[in-house]
Amino acid sequence: MRLAELSERSGVTTATIKYYLREGLLPPGERISATQAEYGEEHLRRLRLVRALVQVGRIPVATAREVLTAIDDDRTDQLTRIGTAVAALPQPAPPRRRDETVVTAEALAGELQRRLGWRIVVDNPAHQALVTALAALLRLGYPCTVEQLLPYGAAADGLAAHEIALIGEFASPTTQLEAAVALTVLYEPVLLSLRRLAQAEAATRQLRGPS
Amino acid sequence: MRLAELSERSGVTTATIKYYLREGLLPPGERISATQAEYGEEHLRRLRLVRALVQVGRIPVATAREVLTAIDDDRTDQLTRIGTAVAALPQPAPPRRRDETVVTAEALAGELQRRLGWRIVVDNPAHQALVTALAALLRLGYPCTVEQLLPYGAAADGLAAHEIALIGEFASPTTQLEAAVALTVLYEPVLLSLRRLAQAEAATRQLRGPS
DNA sequence: ATGCATTGGGGAGTGGCACTATCCAATCAT
């Protein structure tokens, strides 16, 4: 299919597709002549993935390129690629000041992971993100203890096991890689909106009393 | 305290504080003379809240102003204010095209809420966000059934109950309002990083086999 | 063949956002 058809089938304007091609988010089509290129179903799928990452996942274009590059890097084994791709996903920036809240937050994160039986991986960007978020909570003076956090860790543990099993069900390594990234990113808003809805539900329930 | 001290104690530059004052994120200090203004502890607390919303929660400044305005609006009762404030928090934009995936996503969201025993609130922005996220998943061709989603809903339900109870423990209405916003926003990155860490844990565990 | 529309490529421009640099007059500290 041509650029115009790719655009129509994906709902993305040709200008934006060209931008993605330029930025390396989309592999170039197969050149038919000097002014024509042919795109296949895999381009359409990749384009939809890009859109999902950028629009739903709010991932910067430059970051999305890194993630996709890691997916496509066939020099390494699959688990390394998944790890690289997910690690490239955006995380909150670490705090510029290392004050006492950061130290407390680090201790808290470590203790939490110990209590959950997780291996402590300090080089995982998610660990940095966790410390940053905990430090912000502490800086605002909110109570933040291991007991408070354990339910979150337990919930995350259950969901992650569910997801890893789901990813394992995909047939080919390529679809597994794509699924790992897509499910990680696209289930985030699902989880967050469900939490908001549940909060509203719990709040009204409390308001109306235990009637 | 003066602007300079407020800046030093919060770690935010005076230029940025002035910007927040201009944008109405921070109430003006008490004017001492034509060129001096006095700021109190409540300014410091509010400033830290603003920073947490903007930096950790990645909330646009204009949105943060709406949230804070809702908190400060003393014309309405507390639950309305909490609802308004949380509803003003940013949500993924609804899809521009209403294709069949959106219809399926809406049915799925409705069924999920029914199964969880939640009142269905279509006007809640979080509901729209959920539909958008589900539609993106469906458009990519990922399996997305009520059974798949139920664990997420159940997890959200448990966490929300925990949070609402926690908010209820705060003494004054004002601190409850602040806590509702702060906990909603600041626990999002906590939950998401824990999920990423749990995924890494589950993936390595699966890799190393059931040994 | 001919003429007009279309295609893909590329550079420059746009609009939004979160600051940030600079200036200024009034005031404070010594």
Added chain:
DNA sequence: ATGATTGGATAGTGCCACTCCCCAATGCAT
């Protein structure tokens, strides 16, 4: 008295995700 500081205001910066526009080559209809 005088140099530094303060708060207020305006304009500018850098980044980002597109988006506009032009071009030459090509496809297609006549």
